[in-house]
Amino acid sequence: MTHAPLRILLLCHSFNSLSQRLFCELRALGHEVSVELDIADRVTEEAIELFRPALVIAPFLKRLIPASVWQRQPCLIVHPGPVGDRGPAALDWAVREGHADWGVTVLQANEAFDAGPVWAHAGFAMRAAAKGSLYRCEVTAAAVDAVLRSVTQFAAGGTCGGRPEPQRASIWRSPLRQAERRIDWSGDTTATVLAKIRSADGQPGVHDELFGQPCHLFDAHAATSHAFATSPPGALIGRRDGAVLRRTTDGAVWIGHASLAAACGGKAFKLPCELAFGAAFEALPALPVPLERASDEWGExxxxxxxxxxxxxxxxxxxxxxxxxxxxxxxxxxxxxxxxxxxxxxxxxxxxxxxxxxxxxxxxxxxxxxxxxxxxxxxxxxxxxxxxxxxxxxxxxxxxxxxxxxxxxxxxxxxxxxxxxxxxxxxxxxxxxxxxxxxxxxxxxxxxxxxxxxxxxxxxxxxxxxxxxxxxxxxxxxxxxxxxxxxxxxxxxxxxxxxxxxxxxxxxxxxxxxxxxxxxxxxxxxxxxxxxxxxxxxxxxxxxxxxxxxPSFHIARYHFVHKLPMAWTPRHLARHRDGLKAASAE
Missing domain, CATH: 3.90.226.10 (2-enoyl-CoA Hydratase; Chain A, domain 1)
Known part of the structure; x- marks a missing residue:
């Protein structure tokens, strides 16, 4: 490391895969890193007072950083889109529209979403995959590259490669509505169905029906080597590895997971279709495949x-x-x-x-x-x-x-x-x-x-x-x-x-x-x-x-499954709060 180590605060909605990777990478470079979950403005302000970081990095946020923070010191936002892309659904749109290339931008926080000066960006080629998979792989790799270059530039006083540049033009992308993801089983091809479900994978899923029950669909894969001609588009054809096979206009897709409130006492969360639909799922014909098979034949x-x-x-x-x-x-x-x-x-x-x-x-x-x-x-x-x-x-x-x-x-x-x-x-x-x-x-x-x-x-x-x-x-x-x-x-x-x-x-x-x-x-x-x-x-x-x-395990499991927001940052992450813990024990 050519510059003195920095005190860096990671501010994030949750400590997700990208946040964890950056945590590891920054610490490996010798920086002092602490984490604060974005729970409330006053909590973030307190974290700044306690830790006094040189730099705040926000790998994953769902709301604006308060002006009381970004006006006081530099805050870098990691946005999963190219320069000029703005809004909370960047990757959703990229998958839905079938972009060949995409990118990650590191920009400085200001009063508007994704509108601040650009510190660094990194591009990558898109692949045919779910939004979550792209985020964990290509987006994360590009984000690490762009963030580490930004940190180096910041540590050099903003002179390494030039100072951050203002955005000259931008496109605002609103969240994708369910109407824009809706599947037309009588008219959509396999590629279109996959793009719709993959653009919503993770959250929020695509609203649809299976076995006559309203649900949200996740975890879709193209099907091969089956005779589909005898089944009409939209028909449920068979089952394998907990997934259902559903006909499209030119083939079929495997749907691995669904969420429906009826399955679990009124609280919907993702389950393998096998568990979500029970007897109706089991009534479909089983379509097993050998372990050794063609690479494009889906199976777990x-x-x-x-x-x-x-x-x-x-x-x-x-x-x-x-x-x-x-x-x-x-x-x-x-x-x-x-x-x-x-x-x-x-x-x-x-x-x-x-x-x-x-x-x-x-x-x-x-x-x-x-x-x-x-x-x-x-x-x-x-x-x-x-x-x-x-x-x-x-x-x-x-x-x-x-x-x-x-x-x-x-x-x-x-x-x-x-x-x-x-x-x-x-x-x-x-x-x-x-x-x-x-x-x-x-x-x-x-x-x-x-x-x-x-x-x-x-x-x-x-x-x-x-x-x-x-x-x-x-x-x-x-x-x-x-x-x-x-x-x-x-x-x-x-x-x-x-x-x-x-x-x-x-x-x-x-x-x-x-x-x-x-x-x-x-x-x-x-x-x-x-x-x-x-x-x-x-x-x-x-x-x-x-x-x-x-009951700690059952409480933690319930919070995890139902995606309940954290009420505080765990102390093993918020190292800047160690002093408070010690003081309270005295």
């Missing part, structure tokens, strides 16, 4: 093999919406893992999704259980964590080949520890990990973390990591030994490079010796303390979280 789990005979590499990939893993998804992935271990491979790779490797148990599905007769959120929580444990144990006990967890996207909570179940964990430089559980209602955690984490960090290091509760970039995770490789490539190039490296590993002269040593180490560990002991300890603590007198 797939498998492929590469490499020469005797040195094969298996690639088992799973793409679960938002990284959440329901009980049913864990069961399906465990079945696929067992199938993959029956193949003649020397290296077996577990690849999570492009946006998320995994975020652990499926909180929305657990919330839905609270509204089912004869079921409960606690019961579904226990079923889900048991299923996650079964999967992690299967990976740990695979001793006849080397296993690698490939983090193409971020990993959190149980998903981070599922990755550690593999022999090695590889990631690219843009991955963010949250290897802890306490942020979700003080969960103790499972997935054999009490076995896996001390092996890498030692007992004291494991305790410190779990108590820290902060996001960690892949370079930092590599530096402490949490992961094994951090490849210095951008996300789009990572998978191909990693597979090339895995093929070389499978063909290495010492591969058999490594596998033998791995099996011996696992046997020694089992003799010292069986895996079953770790599982019993962890699940006894989780049982207390789910069924005990402290």
């Amino acid at each position: 789990i797939r498998y492929r093999e590469l490499g020469a005979p005797g040195a094969r590499v298996g690639c088992l990939s799973f793409e679960f919406y938002n990284g959440a893993m329901s009980t049913a998804q864990c069961h399906r992935l465990l079945t696929a893992w067992r199938d993959a271990t029956s193949r003649d491979t020397r290296v077996l790779m577990l690849l999570g999704g492009a946006d998320f490797f995994s975020n652990g148990i499926h909180l929305n599905c657990i919330e839905a259980a609270a509204h089912r007769e004869g079921d409960s959120a606690a019961d579904e929580s226990m079923r889900n964590i048991e299923a996650m444990d079964d999967l992690a144990e299967a990976v740990i006990r695979t001793t006849d080949r080397l296993t690698i967890a490939l983090l193409r996207g971020n990993a959190g909570a149980g998903g981070a520890f599922l990755a550690l179940a593999a022999d090695e964990v590889w990631a690219h430089r843009g991955v963010v990990l949250n290897p802890h559980y306490k942020n979700m209602g003080n969960l103790y955690g499972s997935e054999y973390w009490t076995y896996l984490l001390p092996r890498r960090l030692g007992a004291e290091g494991a305790v410190a990591l779990m108590a820290g509760r902060l996001p960690m970039g892949a370079p930092q995770a590599l530096s402490i030994g949490l992961i094994d490789r951090c490849m210095g490539v951008a996300a789009p190039d990572f998978e191909a490079l990693a597979i090339t490296e895995a093929i070389a590993l499978a063909a290495a002269h010492n591969i058999d010796d490594r596998i033998t040593a791995k099996g011996r180490r696992r046997a020694n560990d089992e003799e010292k303390r069986p895996l079953a002991d770790y599982r019993r300890l962890e699940l006894s603590r989780m049982h207390r979280n789910f069924y005990g007198f402290d």
